[in-house]
Amino acid sequence: MKAALLTGIREFEVGDVPAPEIVKATDVLVRIKTVGVCGSDVHYYTTGRIGAQVVEFPFVIGHEASGIVEAVGEKVTNVRVGQRIAIDPAVACGHCDQCRSERENTCRELLFLGCPKQLDGSLAEFVVTDERSCFPIDDAMTFDQATLSEPLAIGVYAVEKSNLRDGANVAVLGVGPVGMCVFHVLRTRDVGSVYVTDKIDRRLEFSKELNPKGTANPDNEDVVAKFAALEPLLMDVVYECSGDPEAIRQGIHLLKPGGTLAIVGIPEVDDVAFPIHELRRKDLTIVNIRRQANCTRKAIDLLASGEVKMDSMATHHFALGEIGDAFELVANYRDGVMKAMITL
Ligand SMILES: [Zn+2]
Ligand SMILES: [Zn+2]
Structure with a gap:
């Protein structure tokens, strides 16, 4: 063959x-x-x-x-x-x-x-x-x-595991194929506002078919400040889909107290540092997604x-x-x- x-x-x-x-x-x-x-x-x-x-x-x-x-x-x-x-x-x-x-x-x-x-x-x-x-x-x-x-099955699994409640405001960091699959599944749920980031502007454009409330490119703007201005109480759930350690940090800054960070992306590095005091003070939950x-x-x-x-x-x-x-x-x-x- x-x-x-x-x-x-x-x-x-x-x-x-x-x-x-x-x-x-x-x-x-x-x-x-x-x-x-x-x-x-x-x-x-x-x-x-x-x-x-x-x-x-x-x-x-x-x-x-x-x-x-x-x-x-x-x-x-x-x-x-x-x-x-x-x-x-x-x-x-x-x-x-x-x-x-x-x-x-x-x-x-x-x-x-x-x-x-x-x-x-x-x-x-x-x-x-x-x-x-x-x-x-x-x-x-x-x-x-x-x-x-x-x-898409990975998107379904990530959303199922993420403690998503009705009306939740969420961010998807990285809207390549897996981030878009998460976004598609979110659109089948009763979510509040969805915010997305990507370093590729064409991917941000592409994501607009699912009508995000805000988009941002972390290479050109402060994504945390931009989304916090639109959503002062911050996010209930962040789906990190880029694998970039910097996005994991942004995700933690973007979460409200009691929020959940779902790590979906695969980092290229072996170790990632977390702002541990912010994690602790906000009582955040981290969920890891291993395929589905x-x-x-x-x-x-x-x-x-x-x-x-x-x-x-x-x-x-x-x-x-x-x-x-x-x-x-x-x-x-x-x-x-x-x-x-x-x-x-
Ligand atoms: Zn694959
Ligand atoms: Zn087995």
Whole structure:
């Protein structure tokens, strides 16, 4: 089968590799139709690593995917051959203490598509995954939408975990794809005012389709002063989606006493300092978001019902042979890109 092999830093080769095969009775062989390019894929592309997860070249990356079931193991009941599905890239063991308490995102033996030394990624014609990671979709749902259900599920999970009360005023710091997914989910809830920041002005413009009350670029203005002038009692919840330690600090300054900081973004650094006295005096809660658990079906339903409309997120489409162009586009934030989709 054809696959996009990451062969070095900023180097892809599209070549032939052996197709994966069904081994376990619960395995599903999926013919991949669409793959979304995620920021984490771009980290592997530009630096060969995310923290301690280091790529050994060549390796197939990619994890936001949808496709059609090509074959199933003998015990599969969840999906049938020919069915269109969205894929949850996480494969949990299903029996450890975490899995048994519905925390599959922190499964002790968690495997993830396109993660070095775990599972080969989805930038290939076929992947094999467990049936529990396969989610049937309606005929009306596009493969782009099914693929977008992966980051949207993280938005659903972040909002569920964030102590969000009706009428809450919130800020989303960083409105790249994940920040926009959080914002989309917020728009399905009864929230008060939503404020957003980003260092890319085109992303602030893009976010206006969801009608934020205020936008600010932290490179050009004091986001805390600007939003505090509009919302003197400050925010109930801040979703940090940029991974920038400076944004974590801004988030703490933006919160009212009793507020919640949800850390969704993935910092590039290993340690982050917090203004501990402000955290303590304001009695703030910090919530960490590790991918998502049990939110894939909810994300698919939000898209299927039209409650969340995010087709505009898929700004660019590429063929597998154009993979290098797609990653350069995303790595350089060119041409107003939000989500680049690889279509197989
Ligand atoms: Zn991702
Ligand atoms: Zn487990």
